[in-house]
Amino acid sequence: MSTDTNTKFGRYGGQYVPEALMPAIEELEEAYQRYVLGNEAGFMDDFRERLRDFGGRPTPLQRAEQLSERYDSEIYLKREDLLHGGAHKLNNALGQVLLAKYMGKERIIAETGAGQHGTATAMACAHLGMDCEIYMGERDINRQRPNVFRMRLNGAEVNPVTTGRGTLKEAISETMRDWATSVEDTHYVIGSVVGPHPFPRMVRDFQSVIGEEAREQIEEKARRLPDSVLACAGGGSNTMGAFHEFVPQEGVGLYAVEAGGSSLEVDEEGGVAPNSASLSTGSEGVLHGARTKLLQDRDGQIMESHSVSSGLDYAGVGPELAHLVDEGRVVPVNVDDDGALEAFHRLSQLEGVIPALETAHAFAYLENEHENLGDCVIVNVSGRGDKDLESVIEETAEREIDIAPDMDVFSGGGL
Amino acid sequence: MSTDTNTKFGRYGGQYVPEALMPAIEELEEAYQRYVLGNEAGFMDDFRERLRDFGGRPTPLQRAEQLSERYDSEIYLKREDLLHGGAHKLNNALGQVLLAKYMGKERIIAETGAGQHGTATAMACAHLGMDCEIYMGERDINRQRPNVFRMRLNGAEVNPVTTGRGTLKEAISETMRDWATSVEDTHYVIGSVVGPHPFPRMVRDFQSVIGEEAREQIEEKARRLPDSVLACAGGGSNTMGAFHEFVPQEGVGLYAVEAGGSSLEVDEEGGVAPNSASLSTGSEGVLHGARTKLLQDRDGQIMESHSVSSGLDYAGVGPELAHLVDEGRVVPVNVDDDGALEAFHRLSQLEGVIPALETAHAFAYLENEHENLGDCVIVNVSGRGDKDLESVIEETAEREIDIAPDMDVFSGGGL
């Protein structure tokens, strides 16, 4: 069924998974071809209608008045933060859970880092009446408690993953293990454009509504294409979702903003990269089913990554992004934790939009490089920051951020 | 300027405020006539565009599949929870802050109960570059900490109000005191259809986009008008916003669902009503600038109200709603804390929509009375429940709610 040409993006991608999963992946690929690409049984119509009525699409493309003035250019925000659940993640989660339903699956599993993909999946499962179990690193559970609670409220089980550092990487591995056991009645809703084919392609297709809408909206509002599109990149799903439509438009600069963490230097000895900049600094390897750019040591052991934002805290990245970087079509850039936090505060104060810490990375890059991004820039606001309040209080307290508000009213402690 | 006929709704309404505020109120009324009713300087066009691009309007009208099946009728959700900030409150806050800007005011003050109006106002102020101070009862600050933090992030000051029981009533009084001092350069953005004329009318006009959209949407989807529209009622702004368009349609039942709290009985001695059911159980009186239905003792002292949801925890209600109840056009009903909590869990699990605790009241009424509400029901989902997670954990732990999820994963404590 799958041939080398369509399972890969250039040298990246593929299907590096245990044999037990291969039949399920082939079944998925068939379903993807039929339902997603072929709109069989009106799947895509059903999906788009649910994205609209349940999800709240289209999301606005908002001209950011204060930022436009600050940078003396036209800055537009693609408001995925307004999607149900508070991030772009629902586009994909709803698509996959619906597809699983069309395929006759009964149970959904998923991993989550920031909890946004988990909440989106749990919401989609409640909406579609599917059983749902979410794997989440213990450390992330502690960083993102409101999201954990939201998953529970939507009826999902949340399974803490205690291996490794307890972040997204471990959660993905653990979900794959579950899937290897349950593959016959279960679909694994992977949360980004990662994993074995057909996931990277399919997730991108579900997410590309972002760029499709944005293009239509910018053409209506500005009567032109943007000079640049910025999106943060963890696995890269909001990134590919925002970029896909613009890839053929050579004049549009595409910037994937990764988490520079506390430093770009790695600690080979400890196996720790204090960042998640796999596109910018990683090397080719195989992780979680795909060949892609990775944070790994000389031997090929995967490093523990780090970012102030759980959703970017991942050692890999989608294979299509890796390919587009190699091709020179996508520019991989990164900003550090400090810059992201500052940008978080800046956007909250200037525009009345509290971004996710993940998203804040894109705004930090805008702040630093706006002079080189042209006159018309779209920034994808991949999610809202409600989930991050606790982290922001803590992380802000550890730094000197001039523009951060004084937190006196919280003298009684955290949230 | 204002005559008896347009400052009142039947016997309710009016302008019972200190003389110091009257000139500001007259100025506001004039601005309301010119900009809102007359669309002078394109105010309403500007407003609607911002509601769309910044706020995310239109919000969807979603057919709730699981509830429709459960109740064997067509249940539609008007998804105000998807509005920026997470509640219908932005419709009004954005309208008023924009109006204040057109009026040349420099500073915005507002009260908040659940924190939703405060966050909406803070967001609108950041968006429009206005200074902003929010008054909030100390007790509510503790019940709604994430919202307090969001206001601070948007650059607003949050002033704790320590008088009385530290809830919405005291916050309104304190904001009026500020306004009496600062009236010349400051606009008071009141958060519901309460207060002196022209607030109840103006706030209703800003909110009535809810019902206007819902009507268009239901006519498109169901090719008919609904049999019933349900909305929770605190001050009554989401209520009037949802109802206004349908008031002339006699066949549409309008149900204002109040907080029955822990009991409808009052403790006259203690001056406490363990509920907020002013439409259902209150009597006529004058509070915060308007004649309306109130929770008061025999002498006319205002009672402390109660509800598990801060946003409904108010002893008064909008004068227009009081009038519509007297006229028999709106049916005042109520459900208690237990019912609301259960409905919160039910909607979260069945539909993948986590409602605000305020909103949950409307769904509790639907559960109890669906047989008497006809074949086609619209429920206004006034807000999302993210702000309530902490309260829900606590309140659920105090009760036996069969459908509530087990919170083992939170064994380490609250959020």
Added chain:
Amino acid sequence: MSASRIAEAFANGPAFIPYLAAGDPDVESTKEYVRALVRGGADIVELGLPFSEPIAEGSTIQNAIVRSLSGGMTPESYFELVADLDIDVPVVCMTYYNLIYQFGDEEGPEPFVRRAAAVGIDGFVVPDLPAEESGPLREACDAHGLDLVFIVAPTTRGERLERIMEQVSGYVYVQARLGTTGARTDVSDQTDTSLGRLREWDVPKAVGFGISEREHAERIVGGGADGIIVGSALVNIVAEGTSAGSVTRAQNVAEGSSTETVAERLESKARELKEGALAGRENRPQPERP
């Protein structure tokens, strides 16, 4: 209409109008304090009937209201207190409209006004009742021969001012500054402007909001006011007495604290303010007769 007792109180020079919250901290104390103020020179007494939502009040009077309400003050006990007062200066009831509106079995303000008249109250100030909404209360006051005092704010001008001045009786309460009640350490320039605006009307002008010292009284009366209204400065004295927990001279002496009782301190504060007002009249530039 024959001149009211209130109007007469302005006849013999500048009027000193103290305010206290009735029932703060209890009924007996209020009686004692009011009598002390009268001894100190009060020409009219404004006695507040506490309302749970005092939106025009600053923190000093808000706290007084909390003390009074938790002491059990009700409209009925207020009326009994006034009936018992036995003073020979007019009493003005200051309260919020809802209490007036709710009183008695019939709808509207009439039962409240009737009862007030019966216990010897001479007029009302209702901070949340602007001229626009005062029709029913105005009628009831007329029917029972009571005055209805209106507040004029620094922001009140033009048509609004005229509408108010058509309805006012007794005196006009000139709000010295924007904001809520509360003692201040300075006198607002807005006062002079407001008094200027009111010159053409022939009704006594009493200035309130923020007056706390002899010098304030002197300046304000010197600037043309016919009276001064002092609330928070006096309520502060009551509050100190309450928090000290001591109300008799013996106790104060025994505890080595201030040797004066609250009543004595109120009386001497009243005297100070009254003297200020009188001095202000002396300094007042004589109106030039053409």
Added chain:
Amino acid sequence: MSASRIAEAFANGPAFIPYLAAGDPDVESTKEYVRALVRGGADIVELGLPFSEPIAEGSTIQNAIVRSLSGGMTPESYFELVADLDIDVPVVCMTYYNLIYQFGDEEGPEPFVRRAAAVGIDGFVVPDLPAEESGPLREACDAHGLDLVFIVAPTTRGERLERIMEQVSGYVYVQARLGTTGARTDVSDQTDTSLGRLREWDVPKAVGFGISEREHAERIVGGGADGIIVGSALVNIVAEGTSAGSVTRAQNVAEGSSTETVAERLESKARELKEGALAGRENRPQPERP
């Protein structure tokens, strides 16, 4: 191609194939344990080269991998360990593809395979490398005369199965059940079905995933398997030894705990399983010759 050492290992009856994670808890122990397993009857040894993301492994082997990696195990020290082993049964290297792919300075799996061949490794099992992606590794193995074992899952059927069976060499690893590695207390019925499906192919079939007891071994070989692969049941013994913190008999005796060393226990567990396998062959119904 001449029969490989691995193929030969199946020649004399059912093969017992134990698995250990190399370097768990350290290199010297692994050598000792492997030799003990050989003494216990191992026909082939699967030696895991630990990878940080072992997605096919259950918790027992995950923990072994953590112990090994924190003990400093690397591909290079793995090769040195194998070179030092000095055993006369074939060694199969079980690892994940990224380690194979990254090794050496040239791109692709060839440098890894070359080095493996040099230290005497006979074949590979790579759980995250399905037939679709195995081209380059298959080529390198062919070039160096190594076997490439593939896993066949209970879900593998039809075309997929054929594609795999075209590529496999050495033996086919029959995954006894869905899921990850890990000792179980029962034998899955899926095993028989899988063996049935594979009957037509003339390549040794070794069953793994979940085998922990003599009875399991007996049943599986009785059901037609040519070998059994046992990992977690053995790794558990290593883990117990590690957590007891005692590896010598003297210590064990001194502490009054089990009187056997880890190596001894591994050897006797191996013997038990090998005996089970042999007994299974005795019970096997003779294929009817028509």
